[in-house]
Every structure is written in C-alpha cells, then in structure tokens.
Amino acid sequence: MSKILAINAGSSSLKFQLIEMPEEEVITKGLVERIGLNDGVFTISVNGEKVKLVQDIPDHDVAVQILLDQLISTGIIKSFDEIDGVGHRVVHGGEVFDDSVLITDEVLKQIEDLSDLAPLHNPANVTGIKAFRHILPNVPAVAVFDTAFHQTMPKSSYLYSLPYEYYEKYGIRKYGFHGTSHKYVTLKAAEMLGKPIEELRLISCHLGNGASIAAVHGGKSIDTSMGFTPLEGITMGTRSGSIDPALIPFIMKKTGQSAEEVINVLNKKSGLLGITGFSSDLRDIEEAANVGNERAELALTIFANHIHKYIGSYVARMNGVDAIIFTAGIGENSAAVRERVLRGLEFMGVYWDKDLNREGGGERFISYPFSPVKVLVIPTNEEVMIARDVIRLAKKLNNLSK
Numbered sequence: 001m002s003k004i005l006a007i008n009a010g011s012s013s014l015k016f017q018l019i020e021m022p023e024e025e026v027i028t029k030g031l032v033e034r035i036g037l038n039d040g041v042f043t044i045s046v047n048g049e050k051v052k053l054v055q056d057i058p059d060h061d062v063a064v065q066i067l068l069d070q071l072i073s074t075g076i077i078k079s080f081d082e083i084d085g086v087g088h089r090v091v092h093g094g095e096v097f098d099d100s101v102l103i104t105d106e107v108l109k110q111i112e113d114l115s116d117l118a119p120l121h122n123p124a125n126v127t128g129i130k131a132f133r134h135i136l137p138n139v140p141a142v143a144v145f146d147t148a149f150h151q152t153m154p155k156s157s158y159l160y161s162l163p164y165e166y167y168e169k170y171g172i173r174k175y176g177f178h179g180t181s182h183k184y185v186t187l188k189a190a191e192m193l194g195k196p197i198e199e200l201r202l203i204s205c206h207l208g209n210g211a212s213i214a215a216v217h218g219g220k221s222i223d224t225s226m227g228f229t230p231l232e233g234i235t236m237g238t239r240s241g242s243i244d245p246a247l248i249p250f251i252m253k254k255t256g257q258s259a260e261e262v263i264n265v266l267n268k269k270s271g272l273l274g275i276t277g278f279s280s281d282l283r284d285i286e287e288a289a290n291v292g293n294e295r296a297e298l299a300l301t302i303f304a305n306h307i308h309k310y311i312g313s314y315v316a317r318m319n320g321v322d323a324i325i326f327t328a329g330i331g332e333n334s335a336a337v338r339e340r341v342l343r344g345l346e347f348m349g350v351y352w353d354k355d356l357n358r359e360g361g362g363e364r365f366i367s368y369p370f371s372p373v374k375v376l377v378i379p380t381n382e383e384v385m386i387a388r389d390v391i392r393l394a395k396k397l398n399n400l401s402k
Contacts, residue, residue: 002084003027003077004390006383009088009128011120012036014063017383018076018083021391024384028076032063042066046074060131068135085140085394087386088129089180091121093145094171100148100389102397103129103141111143117171117228140394144386149179152220160228174232176224178206178328181380182214185327188378190219192363193323201318203311205341206380207331209237209280213307215314223317225310231267234306235299237280240270241306275299282330282337304340311341315348323374324350332379338366342375349373 002022008015017029030044040057043050044067051074057063071077088103094114101107108129115122125143133141150158158174159167166172182204189204190197197219204214211234214224225233235241243266251262273280276288276299288296315321325331326338335358342352349372356366367375 002391002394003082004387005083005086005132006386006390007086007088007128007132009060009124009131011124011127014060014067014128016067018071019383019387021387024381024387026383028071028074029383030067032057032067035060035063042070044070044074046076060127061134064128064131064135080136080139083136083139085142085387085390086132086136087142087144087390088125088132089146089382089386090125090129090143091146091177092118092175093143093147093151094175095151095173097143097145097148098151100142100144100386100393102393103133103143107143117175140390140397142386142390142393144180144389146177146179147175149183150174150176150214150221150224153222153224157223172228174224174227176212176214176221177226177230178210178212178214178224179221180382180385181206181327182212182216182221182224184382184385185325185378185380186214186216186219188363189323189325189376192365192376192378193374195322200322201320202323202325203314203321204325204327205307205311205331206328207307207326207334207337208328210239211236211328211330213310213314215317217318223314231263234310235275235303236271237282238268238271238273240266240274272299272303275302282334286334286336300337300340304337307341308344311345321348321373323376326375326377327380332377338375338377345373350375 004019004021006017006019012035014032014035018027019025020027028045032042034040035057036059038056039054042053057066068080090111092114094117096110096114108126111122112126129141160172162172185204186202187197189202190200202216204216206212210230212224212226213234215222231239233241248259248262251257252259271280272285276285276295279285285296285299289300311324330337338357342350351368351371352366352375353368363378365374365376
C-alpha cells in the first residue's frame with residue numbers, strides 16, 4: 001500500500017488530498033487559503049471533522065510545512081516516510097507533455113517556460129512543486145497536466161484557420177483543458193459498460209463553473225470544446241464561451257475599455273452571470289427560473305443549447321456515439337440541466353428515464369436498458385487520477401533504479 005499526496009496549488013491557495021493506493025481511499029483532504037496574506041487559513045479533515053487553523057502563512061514553503069506537520073500532529077501519518085509520492089496538477093503542458101511525467105529540474109524549467117500559455121496558473125503550480133521538493137526532496141514527484149489528454153487530437157481538430165506561421169512561431173492552437181477529468185470518467189464509463197475503451201465512442205460533458213465537452217474515440221481525445229485558453233467553448237458560470245472575435249474591438253470602442261479589460265469581462269462577468277445579471281451559481285439560476293425569471297430561464301436554455309451543439313457535432317465526427325457522460329458539479333448534481341440537454345436527442349437513440357435522472361447519486365445509468373446510446377452520471381475524481389499516475393511513474397522509476 002502507498003500513500004500519495006495529490007496537490008493543486010494556486011497563487012494564494014493549496015488544495016490537497018492524501019490517498020491510500022491502490023484502494024483509492026481518501027485518508028484526508030484539506031485546503032490552505034490566503035497564502036502570502038495576513039490571517040491565512042488552513043483546513044484539514046480529521047476523522048470526518050474539519051480542523052481549522054488561522055495564522056500568517058507567508059509563502060508556499062510555510063503552507064507545505066504546516067500541511068505536513070498537521071498530518072503528523074493529528075496522527076494521520078507517523079512520519080514523512082509514509083508519503084510515497086506527490087502528484088501535482090499542472091494546468092498547461094503545451095505540446096511538450098502528452099502524458100504525466102516525473103519532475104526533474106529540466107521538467108520544472110519546461111513548465112516554467114510554458115507560463116506564457118497559462119500566466120495565471122503555471123507559475124502557481126511551479127511554486128507548489130518547488131515547495132514540496134524543498135521539504136520532501138527524496139519523494140518522487142509527478143506533474144499531471146490538464147492539457148495532456150487532449151494531445152491525441154489531430155491537427156484538423158486543434159489548428160485554427162489562421163496563418164500557419166502563428167502556430168509554428170507562437171504555438172497558437174487549441175489545447176483543451178479538464179483532461180484529467182475527461183480521462184477519469186471515460187475510463188470509468190468503459191468499466192461500467194463492460195467494454196474495452198478502445199471499442200467505444202464517448203462524449204464527456206464536464207459541467208461545472210468551468211465547463212468543457214470532449215469527444216473520446218477509442219480512449220483518445222479527438223476534439224474538445226475549450227481552446228487556446230479555457231475561455232473558448234460553451235457558456236460557463238462567468239465565461240462567455242465562443243464569441244465572434246470582432247466583438248472585442250467593437251466592445252473596446254463602445255465602452256472605452258482596453259483589450260485586457262474586455263478579456264476580463266469575457267472571463268469573469270459573462271456566461272450565466274452576464275445573462276442573468278445576478279448569479280453564476282446554477283442553483284440560484286434554477287430557483288429563479290422556477291418562479292418565472294425570464295433571464296434565468298434564458299440562461300439555462302442557452303447553456304443547454306450550447307452543449308447540444310457540441311454533442312451533435314461530436315456524434316457526427318465519430319460517426320455515432322455509444323454513451324454520453326455527465327460529470328463535475330453541475331453535470332453530477334443538476335437533474336434539470338441534464339434533462340434540458342437530453343431532451344430531443346431521442347432521434348439518435350438516446351432514451352433516458354426521468355425518474356432515474358431525478359433520483360439517486362453516485363455512479364449510475366440514467367438511460368433505459370434498451371437505449372442504444374447509454375447515458376451515465378459519473379462523479380469525477382481528478383485527485384485519484386493524479387494518484388494513479390504517481391504510482392505508475394514511480395514504479396517505472398523503481399525499475400530504472402534497480
């Protein structure tokens with residue numbers, strides 16, 4: 001048995017889970033917030049109860065030290081020697097990384113060099129990696145990239161219709177995101193369907209505040225809705241999704257905003273929030289729609305319509321589909337959104353049960369047994385996917401060192 005730490009570091013935060021492998025059992029999880037600010041907050045789950053500390057946490061080194069000390073002081077582990085590996089979520093791997101990788105000095109530099117593609121995320125991920133390497137220098141560390149799963153897309157999927165030199169010189173192309181989630185749920189779907197993933201055509205709908213759709217054929221991503229950045233694709237909580245790019249200079253001219261300010265509006269003030277005018281939280285929007293709020297109803301319709309478009313295009317792209325998967329916060333928990341998305345898909349063999357859709361939780365089918373196209377709800381687990389990759393790569397490391 002092995003204990004693996006799965007880490008997701010932000011600029012001022014650090015999420016973590018300690019997972020027992022191969023059982024894939026979460027031993028504990030928690031969050032460090034307000035790193036670098038006064039009154040930092042550390043939260044950890046101990047025997048099902050939350051333990052909270054409030055103190056100044058000046059940097060990620062201190063955050064990691066507090067985390068490791070708390071693992072011992074709470075009795076979760078007896079010594080750091082029990083930690084067999086650390087897996088780090090890294091947002092962008094560019095074209096350099098098509099799989100998770102053991103972290104070396106060279107890999108760390110490559111991740112830093114890719115910061116141009118994810119200036120808000122990769123530097124924070126690097127900071128977290130360095131902090132753990134400093135305190136646990138002899139523990140195998142693995143980088144798991146959001147973009148890696150989508151590196152199987154063909155050029156016909158990832159190239160934009162721009163001068164080719166933009167791709168060659170600047171790396172301008174579709175990269176896609178949520179890859180760790182899409183990979184986890186499609187593998188789980190194959191298991192639930194009782195078929196080799198190599199034989200399946202799957203559409204994975206990762207629907208949360210950020211949302212993306214992926215076409216997965218034979219276990220490989222062949223297309224996905226997010227693009228060069230996570231702004232492209234369907235309507236999201238606060239992101240606009242795809243728009244006519246000529247709107248950006250038009251909005252700049254009309255409002256007097258800079259390009260950066262307009263991009264900020266598209267990322268943080270648009271999507272469901274922009275349409276409703278009052279919330280990006282789907283629970284608030286559903287509640288308002290139920291009492292007749294027209295803009296809330298409109299936002300839900302637009303959201304479902306965008307998902308419809310991608311499902312339809314991906315079915316055509318794969319010459320059919322065997323299953324549609326719903327995952328992430330909205331995909332797992334909103335029966336109303338699933339119903340809006342599935343309604344009208346009967347023409348292509350999607351027959352779903354309204355009662356199954358509204359009831360139950362966890363991994364389940366919500367389609368009728370006779371439905372040619374199955375519909376599944378699968379809670380995503382990116383942390384388990386990270387832990388799996390740590391184990392896989394650590395085993396390779398052990399073989400090489402023998």
